[in-house]
Amino acid sequence: MIEIIRPADIEKRSFEIITEILGDRKLNPENELVIKRVIHTTADFDYADNLVFSDHAVSRGIEALRKGCDIVTDTQMAKAGINKTILEGLNGQVHCFMSDEDVALEAGQRGITRAAVSMEKAARLDRPCIFAVGNAPTALVALKELISNGLVKPELIIGVPVGFVNVVESKELIMECNVPYIVARGRKGGSNVAAAICNAMLYQIRR
Amino acid sequence: MIEIIRPADIEKRSFEIITEILGDRKLNPENELVIKRVIHTTADFDYADNLVFSDHAVSRGIEALRKGCDIVTDTQMAKAGINKTILEGLNGQVHCFMSDEDVALEAGQRGITRAAVSMEKAARLDRPCIFAVGNAPTALVALKELISNGLVKPELIIGVPVGFVNVVESKELIMECNVPYIVARGRKGGSNVAAAICNAMLYQIRR
Numbered sequence: 001m002i003e004i005i006r007p008a009d010i011e012k013r014s015f016e017i018i019t020e021i022l023g024d025r026k027l028n029p030e031n032e033l034v035i036k037r038v039i040h041t042t043a044d045f046d047y048a049d050n051l052v053f054s055d056h057a058v059s060r061g062i063e064a065l066r067k068g069c070d071i072v073t074d075t076q077m078a079k080a081g082i083n084k085t086i087l088e089g090l091n092g093q094v095h096c097f098m099s100d101e102d103v104a105l106e107a108g109q110r111g112i113t114r115a116a117v118s119m120e121k122a123a124r125l126d127r128p129c130i131f132a133v134g135n136a137p138t139a140l141v142a143l144k145e146l147i148s149n150g151l152v153k154p155e156l157i158i159g160v161p162v163g164f165v166n167v168v169e170s171k172e173l174i175m176e177c178n179v180p181y182i183v184a185r186g187r188k189g190g191s192n193v194a195a196a197i198c199n200a201m202l203y204q205i206r207r
Numbered sequence: 208m209i210e211i212i213r214p215a216d217i218e219k220r221s222f223e224i225i226t227e228i229l230g231d232r233k234l235n236p237e238n239e240l241v242i243k244r245v246i247h248t249t250a251d252f253d254y255a256d257n258l259v260f261s262d263h264a265v266s267r268g269i270e271a272l273r274k275g276c277d278i279v280t281d282t283q284m285a286k287a288g289i290n291k292t293i294l295e296g297l298n299g300q301v302h303c304f305m306s307d308e309d310v311a312l313e314a315g316q317r318g319i320t321r322a323a324v325s326m327e328k329a330a331r332l333d334r335p336c337i338f339a340v341g342n343a344p345t346a347l348v349a350l351k352e353l354i355s356n357g358l359v360k361p362e363l364i365i366g367v368p369v370g371f372v373n374v375v376e377s378k379e380l381i382m383e384c385n386v387p388y389i390v391a392r393g394r395k396g397g398s399n400v401a402a403a404i405c406n407a408m409l410y411q412i413r414r
Contacts, residue, residue: 113217
């Protein structure tokens with residue numbers, strides 16, 4: 001039976017159902033809206049366990065966005081999914097360099113992924129940035145290098161690549177970088193999860 | 208430990224790992240590459256059970272794409288994720304009407320979702336189309352209406368909205384429409400899943 005519900009109420013009702021299903025499960029209030037939005041995006045309750053946050057990562061992300069920071073991502077899908085109306089209202093923009101010709105060329109020449117090269121390109125932006133990695137573990141490995149060499153200092157790293165090769169390891173690596181992080185531990189994640197985490201923070205600033 | 212692997216080999220290795228994990232599990236050979244690509248996109252093995260296919264849905268989708276058909280989707284994220292280079296090489300294109308001003312206006316006036324209105328708009332395209340729904344159950348409900356009224360005849364419906372309100376029901380509904388379908392039964396799905404299914408078919412035509 002299809003329930004008759006006003007479009008504006010669908011999301012509210014969804015969050016109520018998620019809260020019911022989570023039941024007695026205690027979530028850190030600071031992280032709660034991020035976790036619930038990821039579950040809303042995936043219908044996958046594993047994220048209630050998988051998502052790990054450095055201390056006050058959400059507050060730091062929100063604070064950075066409020067002050068006007070950009071978001072760098074490794075997929076056009078995440079870029080498409082992030083709420084650009086709110087972000088631009090805060091003087092931020094989303095960058096994805098994956099399809100740039102110079103990035104493809106350099107990646108081919110060096111025999112590394114475009115994702116890695118695109119993180120190097122992003123490190124040259126003269127702006128505070130949140131890095132939202134939803135696909136490529138090599139992006140996280142590149143970020144770790146850049147941070148270690150003092151070439152970039154992300155406001156926050158959203159480390160949620162998905163997959164089977166180096167994904168688990170790259171996420172563990174990024175948690176050792178002394179940079180605020182939100183990571184989906186294990187194999188799961190994705191562009192949709194990266195965008196959902198960005199939006200969960202943006203919606204706490206403005207709807 | 209980060210494994211050193213050539214960028215070109217990452218996907219191949221990922222599919223090998225997915226095959227290993229699936230173990231003895233028998234997949235219908237026609238559906239296998241679709242199922243494995245969805246798992247590759249989500250790292251979620253539930254899709255080995257959730258994905259249901261009408262008879263020869265994959266062959267019909269591939270055949271339609273070969274002949275030159277468009278893809279209509281309900282999110283900009285799915286549009287961003289579908290391989291447009293291959294699709295355009297086959298004389299197809301991707302449409303997403305969700306952000307169109309006329310769609311927003313009409314949805315507001317009628318008190319229905321933009322997704323429903325955008326399916327009605329798509330039904331007026333004078334082209335064979337695959338419908339790939341990754342977000343809005345109301346898009347599937349609208350499609351069912353349009354099909355019943357003889358206003359659209361999709362080549363294939365990819366019905367993989369995600370969520371908690373009317374999602375499960377809308378998928379069951381679309382399986383009764385006498386149209387080829389690929390559906391992710393239950394709550395799970397998403398734009399990433401919709402795009403992965405389209406790409407799994409496109410990659411069987413061309414890489």
